[in-house]
Each structure stands twice: as structure tokens, then as C-alpha cells.
Amino acid sequence: MAQIFAYIAHKNGVVDDTAAELAVAAKKIDASAQVTAIVTGSGATLDAACQGAAKAYAQVWKINKPELAYPNAEVVRKLLKNIVPASSIVLVAHDTFGMDLGPGLSIKMDAAYASDVVGIDGADGSTLKIVRQEFAGMAHAHMTVNAAKGAVLTLRPGSFQAGDAAGGAGAVTDKSGDAGDLGAKRKFLQVVEAETGDVDITKSDVLVSIGRGIEDQENIGLAEDLAKAMGAVVSCSRPIVDAKWLEKARQVGTSGKTVKPKVYMALGISGSFQHLGGIKGSPFIVAVNKNPKAPIFQVADVGIVENILEFIPAMTEKVSG
Amino acid sequence: MEILVCVKRVPDTAENEITIKGDGTDIQRDDLVYSVNEWDNYATEEAIQIRDNVGGTVTVVTVGDSESEEILRRQMAMGADNGILLADGAFDGSDARGIASILAAAVKKGKYDLILTGAQADDGAGAVGGMLAAMLDLPYASLVNKVEVAGNKLKVGREIEGGNQEMNEIDLPCVLSIQTGINEPRYVGIRGIRKVASVEIPTHNAGALGVSGVGKAGAQVKRVDYFTPPAGKGAEILEGSMEEKIDKLIELLKAKGGLK
Ligand SMILES: Cc1cc2nc3c(=O)[nH]c(=O)nc-3n(C[C@@H](O)[C@H](O)[C@H](O)COP(=O)(O)OP(=O)(O)OC[C@H]3O[C@@H](n4cnc5c(N)ncnc54)[C@H](O)[C@@H]3O)c2cc1C
Ligand SMILES: Cc1cc2nc3c(=O)[nH]c(=O)nc-3n(C[C@H](O)[C@H](O)[C@H](O)COP(=O)(O)OP(=O)(O)OC[C@H]3O[C@@H](n4cnc5c(N)ncnc54)[C@H](O)[C@@H]3O)c2cc1C
Numbered sequence: 294m295a296q297i298f299a300y301i302a303h304k305n306g307v308v309d310d311t312a313a314e315l316a317v318a319a320k321k322i323d324a325s326a327q328v329t330a331i332v333t334g335s336g337a338t339l340d341a342a343c344q345g346a347a348k349a350y351a352q353v354w355k356i357n358k359p360e361l362a363y364p365n366a367e368v369v370r371k372l373l374k375n376i377v378p379a380s381s382i383v384l385v386a387h388d389t390f391g392m393d394l395g396p397g398l399s400i401k402m403d404a405a406y407a408s409d410v411v412g413i414d415g416a417d418g419s420t421l422k423i424v425r426q427e428f429a430g431m432a433h434a435h436m437t438v439n440a441a442k443g444a445v446l447t448l449r450p451g452s453f454q455a456g457d458a459a460g461g462a463g464a465v466t467d468k469s470g471d472a473g474d475l476g477a478k479r480k481f482l483q484v485v486e487a488e489t490g491d492v493d494i495t496k497s498d499v500l501v502s503i504g505r506g507i508e509d510q511e512n513i514g515l516a517e518d519l520a521k522a523m524g525a526v527v528s529c530s531r532p533i534v535d536a537k538w539l540e541k542a543r544q545v546g547t548s549g550k551t552v553k554p555k556v557y558m559a560l561g562i563s564g565s566f567q568h569l570g571g572i573k574g575s576p577f578i579v580a581v582n583k584n585p586k587a588p589i590f591q592v593a594d595v596g597i598v599e600n601i602l603e604f605i606p607a608m609t610e611k612v613s614g
Numbered sequence: 615m616e617i618l619v620c621v622k623r624v625p626d627t628a629e630n631e632i633t634i635k636g637d638g639t640d641i642q643r644d645d646l647v648y649s650v651n652e653w654d655n656y657a658t659e660e661a662i663q664i665r666d667n668v669g670g671t672v673t674v675v676t677v678g679d680s681e682s683e684e685i686l687r688r689q690m691a692m693g694a695d696n697g698i699l700l701a702d703g704a705f706d707g708s709d710a711r712g713i714a715s716i717l718a719a720a721v722k723k724g725k726y727d728l729i730l731t732g733a734q735a736d737d738g739a740g741a742v743g744g745m746l747a748a749m750l751d752l753p754y755a756s757l758v759n760k761v762e763v764a765g766n767k768l769k770v771g772r773e774i775e776g777g778n779q780e781m782n783e784i785d786l787p788c789v790l791s792i793q794t795g796i797n798e799p800r801y802v803g804i805r806g807i808r809k810v811a812s813v814e815i816p817t818h819n820a821g822a823l824g825v826s827g828v829g830k831a832g833a834q835v836k837r838v839d840y841f842t843p844p845a846g847k848g849a850e851i852l853e854g855s856m857e858e859k860i861d862k863l864i865e866l867l868k869a870k871g872g873l874k
Contacts, residue, residue: 302725317727345672346811352752365782389774392733393756396710396744405834406711408739427737427840428625431632432641435838478753478785482769487777499872523873536793543778548777556872563627579863580849584631597859604856611860612873 294323295419295440298377299350299384300394302364306341309330311386311448313455316349318384318448321413322421327351330463331376333369335362347463349455354468360475367477368391375473376403380443382421387447388547397445404443407436411452416440429563430588449566464602490542492526498555499525502545504568505532506561506582506601513538515605516560522612528552530562546571561601564589615670616762617661618726620746621654621689625738638839650685655692655731655799657792660761662693662800668763671695673724677705678715686815690865691717691806692799702819705829710741715743718749719823727869728768729789733757740791747789756791773802 299315301308312330330350332343335357343355354376360368360553373394376494377383383398385391387409399406406554412424414435421438423446438444494500501520507513513527520527527543545552546568553574562568569592572578580593583600590596597604625646626630633642650658661672674689676682686697700716708716721729731743733756736752740756747754759779760771772780773793784790820826830836852859867873 352771362668366674366756389757389772392740393744393754393772396714396741397748397754400711400714400745400748406741406745407835408741425738428632428641429627429738431627432634432840433843434840437836437838439834439836468835476787479755480783482783483780484774485779485781486769487779525872531794537798544777545773548773551776556867556870558872577866577872578849579867579872585851586631586633590849590851593849595863597863599856599859604860607856608860608863611857611864 294326294416295443296378296381297322297326297384298327298381299328299330300369301330301342301346301371302386302388302390303332303334303338303342303345304466306338306345307347307384308342310455311388311450312346313349313516314450314453315384315448316387317453317455318410318413318446321453322382322416329354331356331363333358333364333372335359342463347465350463353463353465355465356471356472357467357469358475363481364390365477365481366390366397367479368475370394370398370401371475371477372472373398373438376468377402379402380441382440382443383445385445385447386458387449389566391447395445399445402443402445404445405438405440406445407438408447409449411449413453417574430567431586438578450570451566488541489577492542494526494528494543494545495527495550497526497552499523499558500528500552500556501558501560502528502530502562503533503560503601504530507533507593508561510536510538512602515602515609519605519609519612522609525556525558530565530568533559540591544571559589559605560592560605562589563587564592615664615668615727616725617665617670617672617728617730618721618724619654619658619661619672619674619694620688620729620731620742621658621674621676621685622651622735623648623676623678623685624651627736628872634840634842640838641770642701648681650688651732651735653734653792653794656794656796657730657732658689658694659797659799660792661728663797664728664761664763667787670727673698673718673726675700675720677701677708677713678797687810687813688802690808690813691802691808695811697815699815699817700823701817704820704829707833708828709833710737710739710864711834712828712832713742714742714745715828716823716825717746719825720818721746721750721763723818723823727787729787732789733791733793743789743791749785750789753784753788754790755788757797758790758794759793761790761796818867831874
């Protein structure tokens with residue numbers, strides 16, 4: 294079986310939750326694998342991150358380089374190409390960094406690529422058996438990945454729950470000397486923080502959240518009326534912000550706000566993982582959607598199959614009533 | 615600036631109920647409404663705006679079949695100057711790598727300063743752009759939500775977690791994958807489409823492009839089947855008339871602290 298590597302994301306010396314998840318996923322490929330964590334960065338926080346990774350991995354490779362102080366995927370890709378042996382399997386989280394790194398890495402390694410993997414059913418020789426979702430989560434697919442020449446997999450955050458993060462107590466090896474040429478044609482400048490809006494949806498116990506099912510800017514008022522009647526705040530999914538119908542500060546999801554309400558009303562929202570990724574603290578989720586097969590019904594506590602344009606005003610009237 | 619935009623024809627997931635065929639080989643495609651991949655509209659709009667600012671041309675390209683021509687025309691109605699269709703039975707069943715190698719061959723037949731893709735399409739792979747860049751040995755940035763031309767470089771913003779923006783400087787030529795929200799794609803009316811209805815769209819096949827090893831046989835990633843996952847806990851679906859459903863919901867919300 295091929296060697297398995299996991300690229301570890303970390304910030305301020307703390308490894309990301311996905312670090313343990315990648316270790317769990319690696320064991321699903323090969324239960325006996327001695328998985329190597331690769332931790333890149335620069336300075337003191339890097340050592341702390343390596344210690345964090347060592348809790349879940351048998352080996353940790355540390356690469357300490359000023360060029361790696363910020364994880365620029367163009368630089369990290371070159372590094373991995375230089376240090377990872379041919380035909381290896383590389384696991385990365387399917388986040389905005391993994392999406393930047395993964396596809397190109399597979400080409401440079403001449404390896405297979407599968408992204409946003411949600412399940413792994415083991416391997417048959419060098420063929421990996423994986424599960425993906427397509428069509429906005431409306432269809433699941435069993436796929437095979439020919440890893441004879443290696444594979445790069447990006448794994449959906451939260452899909453591989455770290456039940457027993459055993460196999461740790463790993464030794465840290467400094468591999469900085471093997472890094473090789475890290476010159477890149479893309480230079481990281483700075484991170485610009487998201488703007489704060491007029492309302493703070495993260496402070497609200499009850500959110501009336503609308504998605505593309507609201508259909509028209511003119512209908513936003515319907516949701517505002519319901520929120521007012523319920524003493525709630527209006528939040529939304531991403532397409533509503535892309536259309537500029539509501540401000541960015543009201544967007545729930547991985548590229549928006551993380552909310553922890555008591556009650557979350559998802560109205561005309563399909564339930565993409567990027568949206569659900571912004572809902573924490575197990576609120577009571579109510580989903581209203583005209584499509585009984587919408588993935589949101591899989592995660593909601595209560596579901597209503599209705600046209601929200603009829604449901605919302607009727608609900609407002611009852612609540613105010 | 616010579617700009618190439620890669621666009622894909624996809625089933626519109628907002629318009630369709632996706633159901634899996636009985637044998638699991640595919641989804642039911644008979645009654646699907648197709649449109650341009652949402653992300654690709656943003657990419658086309660961005661290309662048009664850049665061209666209008668600094669000059670040049672915008673070419674849209676797709677790997678598809680004769681039915682895909684309609685999306686090329688749609689993007690030309692938006693303002694793209696040229697369309698190219700890459701079609702061949704040998705392309706069927708390609709994985710993302712196959713699609714990227716077909717596109718790479720088409721790129722090499724032209725001379726482009728900037729190549730745009732969408733951040734992802736209906737398979738949610740987000741793979742083609744990054745692969746294309748690596749095959750062409752060009753720098754790449756994904757999830758781009760801001761582009762500024764600065765001489766022979768671009769200043770690009772990448773959307774990262776929490777809606778923060780990672781600013782980068784990237785050399786031209788390069789490949790960018792475009793994230794939704796970067797602009798407001800213009801509306802295309804029926805009249806706009808009519809205007810480009812008879813513009814000739816060149817078609818290239820595998821032989822003309824000089825690509826081989828793509829298609830189902832060449833795929834390293836293969837779909838075995840589609841399936842419906844065992845239903846999880848799932849929501850309790852409230853039944854009855856609209857009024858009855860709302861009454862039940864209000865009771866539940868009161869119990870959960872969602873209503874006073
Ligand atoms: C009948 C059928 C069978 C298939 N069989 C397989 C299979 O066996 N294995 C497998 O891995 N995949 C298979 N696919 C899907 C495969 O072709 C995907 O399109 C590919 O994996 C890319 O994924 P994506 O569409 O999500 O693209 P992404 O990488 O998510 O797309 C990103 C961007 O790349 C560009 N792009 C993507 N596709 C095109 C295109 N066709 N033309 C121009 N630009 C494009 C667009 O700019 C798009 O926004 C099959 C598809 C069909 C319809
Ligand atoms: C890197 C990245 C980051 C992202 N970050 C986020 C994020 O932070 N937050 C986020 O939300 N998304 C995010 N997305 C986008 C995400 O993938 C989905 O595209 C998005 O969440 C879909 O929003 P939606 O559910 O409102 O729309 P759709 O998926 O289009 O769903 C609309 C739903 O409304 C239903 N509907 C339509 N009309 C009606 C009606 N009249 N009555 C009742 N129901 C109706 C439909 O059946 C459907 O289920 C991100 C994507 C990427 C690639």
C-alpha cells in the first residue's frame with residue numbers, strides 16, 4: 294500500500310479540527326497505515342502546531358521556511374512535489390486552501406484527484422473506493438480512484454469524525470533541508486478582514502434565514518415581517534448576498550458568519566455543506582422547502598413542504614394574530 | 615488582454631428535482647432544465663469588464679456536444695467576442711483531468727493572457743481550473759472575488775473562510791477560478807441571443823486538438839453508481855393544511871424558545 298501523507302492546516306500554533314479528521318480518513322484507506330503529517334510554516338507557532346499534529350499522527354514532518362509563513366498554495370504545492378515520494382496518497386481538507394492546492398498538485402505528482410470526498414469505503418489494491426455528493430448534495434455517488442500512481446484527495450470538513458484519534462505520539466522530523474526551490478509566480482500580500490454590518494446575526498437566538506427560494510428582492514420584506522413578529526433576526530444563504538439583496542454580514546456559512554442560535558428557520562435553502570458549516574451549537578432547525586427531497590430535510594428537526602412565498606405571510610399572520 | 619473563459623452546460627439545480635435512475639447509472643436527464651454553470655456567468659462577466667477596461671477580446675470555450683452551443687451563444691450575447699466548441703464522442707465520460715487536458719490543448723492553439731474558469735460546477739469538483747493551470751505551467755489562484763489589472767501582473771482577491779479576503783499579486787499569463795458575487799452578471803434577453811444566433815462557432819474534435827487518452831477509458835476517477843444514502847434521522851415532516859402545519863410549528867417553536 295502506498296504511503297499516506299496529510300497536510301495539516303494550523304493557525305497561531307493551533308492545528309485545525311480537520312487535522313484529526315484526515316487521520317481518521319487515512320485509517321479508512323488503510324487501517325495499518327503509518328500516516329505522516331506535513332506541517333509547514335515559520336517560527337515558534339510552527340513548533341506548537343507540530344506538537345498538536347503529533348497527537349494524531351505517527352510521524353510529523355516539519356518544514357520551517359520564511360516562504361511558508363503564510364500558506365500560499367502555489368508555494369506549498371511546489372514543496373509537496375519536492376518532498377512527497379512518487380505514488381503517495383496525499384490528504385488535504387476541502388476548504389479554500391485545499392481547493393487552491395489540490396487539483397494542481399495531482400497534476401504535478403501525476404496522481405489521481407478526487408475532491409470534496411465525504412466517505413471512504415477502503416481500498417481494493419491500489420483502487421480507492423470513495424463517496425462524493427453531486428448536484429448540490431441531491432445525488433450521492435460511489436466512485437473509484439485509481440491510485441496506482443498516487444492520489445490527492447480533499448476531504449469535506451466534518452465528514453470524518455474523530456471518534457478515536459489514536460495512533461499519535463508521533464516523532465517530529467525537521468525536513469526543511471529537503472524543501473528545494475519554492476519560487477512562485479503568485480505572491481501573498483495580506484488578508485483583508487470581512488466588513489462588519491449593521492446587525493450581528495451571531496448574537497440572535499432566533500434566525501429567520503432565507504435562501505434562493507425567496508425568488509425576488511421584493512419578497513425580502515416578507516421575511517423581515519416574519520422576523521419582526523417572532524422577535525427574530527433575518528439571515529440568509531450566499532446567493533442572496535451575491536445578488537446584493539442583503540448585506541454580507543447576514544450570510545450564514547463557511548464564507549460568512551458562524552451562528553449559534555437556539556432556533557434556525559431555513560426558508561427556501563437547499564442545505565449545502567458550505568451553508569450548514571456556519572450553523573453550530575445544534576439549534577432546533579426548521580426547514581421549509583417546496584422540494585421534499587431537498588438535502589436540508591436530512592439535517593432539520595422539523596420540515597414543512599410548502600411554497601415559502603405562501604408560508605411566510607401565513608405564518609406572520611398567525612404569529613401576530 | 616486576450617481572455618479565455620471556460621464554461622459548462624449543467625442541469626440547473628435550483629430549477630430541477632434531481633432523481634436517480636433506477637439502475638443508478640445516471641440521474642434522470644429527460645426533463646432537466648439546463649443552463650450555464652452559475653459560477654461561469656460570473657467569470658464571463660468579469661472577462662467582459664476587464665476587456666472593456668483595458669481592451670482585447672473575450673473567447674468562451676466549452677467541452678460538450680452540439681447542445682452546448684446554446685450556452686456559448688448565451689455568453690456571446692452577454693458580450694463575449696468568440697465561441698469555441700470542443701466536441702467529440704471520444705470525450706464522453708472524461709474525468710476532470712480529461713476535461714482539463716482537452717481545454718489545455720485548446721489553450722495551446724491560441725494565445726491567451728488570462729484564462730478564467732468557475733470555482734466549481736455541478737459535480738462540485740472545483741478541479742478543472744487548477745489542473746489546467748498545472749498542465750500549462752501557469753500560476754493559479756482559486757475562488758477569486760476581485761481582479762485588478764496592474765501592468766503585466768494582476769492583483770487578485772481570494773475569498774477565504776469567514777468571508778475574509780486574501781490579496782495576492784499574480785503574474786500574467788495565469789489561470790483564475792472565479793467565485794460568485796465578484797460582480798453582477800448582466801441579464802441576457804431573447805433579443806441579445808437572436809443577434810448572435812447566426813454567428814459561426816468553430817468546433818474542434820480530438821484529432822484537431824491532438825488529444826488522446828481522455829474519455830471514459832482514460833479516467834482515473836470513475837463513477838460506479840449514484841445512490842440514495844440511507845435516510846438519517848431526518849426531519850419530522852409536518853402534514854395537513856397550511857394552517858395545521860403552522861399551528862403545529864408554532865407549538866413546537868414555543869417549546870423550543872423560538873416564540874414567546
Ligand atoms: C454522462 C457523464 C458521465 C461522467 N462520467 C464521469 C466519470 O466516470 N468520472 C468522473 O470523474 N467524472 C465523470 N463525469 C463528470 C466529469 O466530466 C466532470 O464534469 C468533471 O469531473 C469536472 O467536474 P465539474 O464539472 O464539477 O467541474 P469543476 O472542476 O467543478 O468545474 C470548474 C470549472 O471548470 C470549467 N469546466 C468544467 N467542465 C467544463 C467543460 N465541460 N467545458 C468547459 N469548461 C469546463 C468551468 O469553468 C467550471 O466552472 C461524467 C459526466 C457525465 C455527464
Ligand atoms: C468556497 C465556497 C464557499 C461558499 N460559502 C457559502 C456560505 O458561506 N453560505 C452559503 O449559504 N453558501 C455558500 N456557498 C454556496 C453553496 O455551495 C450553495 O450554492 C448555496 O448555499 C445555495 O444557497 P441556497 O440554498 O439559498 O440556494 P439553492 O441551492 O438554489 O436552493 C434553493 C432552495 O429553495 C427551494 N425553493 C425554491 N423556490 C422555493 C419556494 N418558492 N418555496 C420553497 N422553497 C423553494 C429549492 O427547492 C431549493 O432547495 C459557498 C460555495 C463555495 C464554492
